[in-house]
Amino acid sequence: MTNSDTDATTGHATTGHTAPARTTTDGTTTDGTSAVGDAATGGSATGDVDPAVRAELARLRESIDNIDAAVVHMVAERFKCTQQVGHLKAAHHLPPADPSREAQQIARLRRLAENANLDPAFAEKLLNFIIAEVIRHHERIAEDAGPRG
Known part of the structure; x- marks a missing residue:
């Protein structure tokens, strides 16, 4: 038992x-x-x-775990929105990628990172990773929507 x-x-x-x-x-x-x-x-x-060190580590790790959970939920919400964008693009025969929008988002995220004392290069890598996944989703949605024309 x-x-x-x-x-x-x-x-x-x-x-x-x-x-x-x-x-x-x-x-x-x-x-x-x-x-x-x-x-x-x-x-x-x-x-x-030292037990005090263990307690502080535990407290900090609990905060980290909570933040990680929030990050996962925020990314999931972001992907829900980008899936809707993908369906809209497919319905109107728009390309899966939008390099102009992506460049604007990267510049915006770099500024946000600087203001938050986060390495802008790291923020850019993170967004590029997310954007690549979004484009992959949009390509799949477009394929599933059938031939254009």
Whole structure:
């Protein structure tokens, strides 16, 4: 018999079983322990990190998890809108890509990134990645709409 609970980070039910910890990009593990020694706190791979540091890491990671969830939901909403654009373009035989609009959006996002103290080059890479996926969706929508003419 397993103990059922709710994960505070995701809100999903848990069964009391835990997956093995995975190392994240910041050198820590998904169970909150350090994957490598930390000279600043005197921690080691065995997990002898100051409890206050662990608590602060947990608090920050919870915020990061919430922000990541919001980002995913915002991107999903964006794609809902761009899918509608794709259907409108296909219905009116417009090309899937709009280089002028894309350039305007990139310039706008770079300005927003600068104002937010975010690397504009990173913001541009992110938007280019999203735009490429949107164009791919628009191309598929146009193909599904049938031949032009």
